[in-house]
Amino acid sequence: MEEIMTTRRKIKSYQDGKVTEIEDIVATEYPLTIRVNGNEFATMVCTPSHLEEMVIGFLASEGIIRIFERDVTSLYLDEDKGFAYIETTAEITPSIHDHTKRFIGSCCGKSRQSFYFQNDVRTAKSSMSKEKITFKQCINLMNALQSSSGTFHETGGVHNAAICTQEGIIVSRTDIGRHNALDKLYGHCLMNKIKVQDKILVFSGRISSEILMKAAKIGVGILLSKSAPTELALQAAEDLNITTAGFIRGNKMNVYTHPERII
Template structure:
């Protein structure tokens, strides 16, 4: 798996007035086109690992499927040609046609109007979890996420994400794309029927509105990040009843929304 995700090349490095030649490690990049029921649906640029999980998670987050075993008739990955062929149990031509349409709608019944993809409104779920986690556990989970990624340590060029309990990581995934890492987690949970409503999503990147909506589609109620959030993401988190915490570095944790789930 490691050989798929990284490669090496000769580079020239300038250090203290001297140029030296050395071998460096870089992350690989791979285009994958999803063919859905015979139609080209989307092309994703990703890290070539756990591709089936990523495709399943992406289709679920786009509202194409809901359950892996019920909705997927077959899925075949052709890595040599860069295609993923997916057949669903029911025909969904309307979903394919509406994939890129936007509409203006209220978020979760609130009065503020925002732009959302149509599938976002259909698939983003308000959290009802009663799960709590301590500040110390937030810090420990972030440390586990960062130390577990050998690809990040070797290249510095990927995002890391994990589904966790308060005690530790359940499954982690890595990708050059922030969304891809989350789709791989979502696909893994769907394929293995892992219930995530009481789980925690730990993420290495910035909490944008797209990442927040992706977390809502997965179904988690607590999102932890090493980085910063955006205001639109926090507005969506308030509406969707999701706890967000960022800048988890060293002994620091900033809690932005629904702080009642993070306790001393």
């Protein structure tokens, strides 16, 4: 199936007391059901692009796979019907498949108690990154991410994310779902053996606790956002040794956790 990220629709537009009929561009939404080893695992509503990467990244973040070549024996997309069929060497146990159970425990040995999903405890990693970046480089990377997304400029209805070095973007992905955009990046890195421990994750959406945990699973040590963080996300970032910066707009930004990496 051709990747169709936008579609055109005739709408009525109201401005300054006048109603006109115009053609607008809207983001495409697509449901994809993932079946793992013959069993239905999850249905994701996404932008229909880079679907294989998204499936691999999602399953890696859920702890189903770790090494693409070793753990994935086959992957087939029936895009017309909206199914992804994946065979893995992993045994899918009820505890892995249950996305609703929370684990209560201290993160990284700290005394503060935090709530995490069970699979977060198994797959989230404390960052060991020694990477550093300047304030100016942070702003340049955010500007590069925003200017590179034609779909966002057309629709205003998608999230953008990129894996970067200090000098620029290595790979960027777009999706209506902020989690999906990160899963596509994660999948791309796994499928192409890109080491991310020394890389920077640049993201257009807010840093919620779930986004922070996704960044930890990917393995980056620096997370830059155009938007705001939440307090629970910042607590997790402190525990997992991840540098977070938000509100990167124009020539301004805020650094919230582990500021020693931003010089």
